[in-house]
Amino acid sequence: MIVAIIGLSGSGFSSVAWAADQAPEQPVAPIYSDAITDESVSSLISAPKPERSDYPNIGVSSRSLVWVFAQMHLFFGALVLAVPIFVLVIELIGFKTNDDRYDDMAHEFMKISLTAYAVTALFGGALTLSLYMLYPDLMAYLTTRVFGAQMLVYVALFFLESLLLYVYYYGWYALRYGNRKWIHLALGLLLNAVGTTLLVVANSWTTFMMAPSGIDTAGAVVGNIWEVMRGPLWNPLNLHRFIANVAFGGAVVGAYAAFKFLCAKTAEEKAHYDWMGYTSNFIAILAFLPLPFAGYWLTAEIYAYSQQMGILAMGGILAWLFVIQAVLICAILFAGNYYLWAGMARTEGSRRYRWLVKYIASVLVLGFLVWVTPHNIIFTADEITRLGGSNHPVLGPLGIMPAKNIAVFLMLIFTFLSFQIYRRADKVITVSWESWANTLMIAIYIVATVNVIFAGVYYGYFTNTVYKVGSSVMQVGSTLVVIVSGVVIDTFLFKGARTLPVSWGRISGRSQYALFALPIAFTWLMALMGYVRSSVRTHWHVYAVVKDNSADNFIPTLQYVGNMVTFVTVLFLMFLLFIFWVANLSSVRQVPAVGLSNRAAAEGVA
């Protein structure tokens, strides 16, 4: 397929066309254009080498300030880009099933997204200004020499995104039924296309700083904008952020639904927000399940680009952050599973499957314990002597990656089992081959579980390091087989199935806190992993090209990181509350006092 774009060189526009299927292999180091002439070489300008004195000192840590603005922009950016994705799907389901409930819910989701959009832009502006003020040399290099006019394309896309967003939201009821709905759906599709393009364009700035391409070793731009953008980490990050955004967006609107559920006064309201919360959780967990696979791809590409960078993240000073990551992901899985189990109370049909819950819970708890077991900790000399080494003789093997991979994949497989039994809870299957299909499904679970354990143990402990990474491919494959075959088998099983009554709203208030735990853990996790991704550059603004000579060019302690992440998460929560409040405010109408005209009431005349 021939794809033509506007190629933007570092110094201006130039049109290029390329065959996507003939694109060269992913680079592993700065790549160079084939068309470098003597003239162009002589005009190359190398990257800046800022000294400590070139960084303005404003009395507070520049990195911390930029950290807060960047993280807040990313949180809200993720929300406003993700919500329209599943809103479009929900809207389409409502249109196809002729069920206005879906349409109303999709519109309510968009109301949150619309309010968050302005906040995203505000933090984006604050981030841009602070970057130019605090890192002038770096920003001059990135904007004028490396990305150039591509950044103006980003601005243009931002305008287009705003335009489409407003038309999509405010045109909702004007384009609700009949053929007009197709126009509205097309607008939603366009909105998502522009939004995703914005995401991948902004991602290219991030990945360029991690794994620069299209420049020479001195930082001079020798490639066109396409070569600059498509660094080795670009697509893995695009996929990872896209999926993570959907999971994050689902979790945030789930918290909104939970809050509304807890505040609901009538059974009808409770039913509506229970259903909304369930749908949000479904979106969040469904998007979350493939996220580790995208994470594996990103990590593998980081290792392929620079083994040093990969080891720094996974085995160096940043490795401890993955213990915290384990706690967070387990919190997400516990919350997601608990909510599903609690939700089974909505239908009597769930009695058939409740006995499985204790086994799923056991796997999750064991998985969590293995995942958080550190390989070693800092001991005193006396402790090392008593222990007989720096690793515990029994727990030591659980501290390394193969054990954690087994734990993670089993937790994912059993989370899917929770999903599957939840979906089956309100169905009475009528097809004649039900027992055969169930036997097949059970066999798939058993084989996948054995395979995950075998691959982890054999390749993890009885072969050398190179094969350890390869073993995760088998584990990913086994997990995906369970998920895909589970969805496919159930789809056929549910044909003609009798549906049992589901009592929406019949769920404990306690379960709603799981819907708060999800966005809190997601938000904390996003901030933490964003920090890891950024910190693998260590003392480089642009890895191995532009050195960071600022006063903040060190990797801070975990306590500092924890404080920063909590601070931005609290800030995000505060803004989110404001957004929820504003979203609700729009539907509140003041009732005029008896005997007063509307105008008098509005003016507050007593």
Next chain:
Amino acid sequence: MNVLARTMGFSLALMLTFTAVTYVLPQMKGEAPEDIHVDVSALTMDSFIRLGEELYPGKGACTLCHNSLGRAPDLLALNVVSTSLERIGDPRYQGNAVDAVSYVRESMLDPNIYVVRGFGKKGSGDTESPMPAVDKPPSQLTDVEIGAIIAYLQAKDGNPVTVALPARTNESLAAAGEITEPARPMLAQSAEEAIAKFACAACHTVLDTESAIGPSLHDVGKRLTVDQIRDSIIAPNAVIVEGYAQVMPDISETMVVKELELIVRFLAKQTGDQP
């Protein structure tokens, strides 16, 4: 308590729990490496080796991969000098190194010249190394720093340090009467110690080890006279046994007479008949 207070309380408690986890884990700060300014005129071999010892885990970040976890050969667990000679003798070796110093330097500056089996980039068939050239970013080691790391790697196992001090070579120092005593390891007290010290077993079958890189010394006492054995050590490239490569380093300047004689006498007794 209203819903807002309860949900906020729950959310804050959860966040504080996550934060608490960061407090119970080890607290480490990763400082950016500082540029080291080495005063070569004041450098002694001891301080040169100490510099290498600091650079190895520090600016060079060598321990990130060269450790016991199997990402790269664990240089601290093996004798770099004898291993280098083994690698030079490997038929897969295509470089120009003739001794341990040139081999290690070559490996640092162009890691793709020889990739140890099992340590290549995935899919490269051990022809491409994941190691970056150390004189390029992100390590950006200077020539002096590279020399210091090689000196450290030689000295850590008691090998003679043959890498030259920067700017002024050993020869020039000797000529100027400013001989800086190199960090010479302990004098060998027995033939076995001397053989271990000069890593003879890396290439030759001798004592309990076997190697096909150089001729077997198991029966050298039957094949060569005492003088021929001595000459072969002092001038190893004067006569090359047919079928073997010219890879034996010249150790005549680092070996003392006592050690030479210990080895010669020991080898002279190796007739292949001993158990």
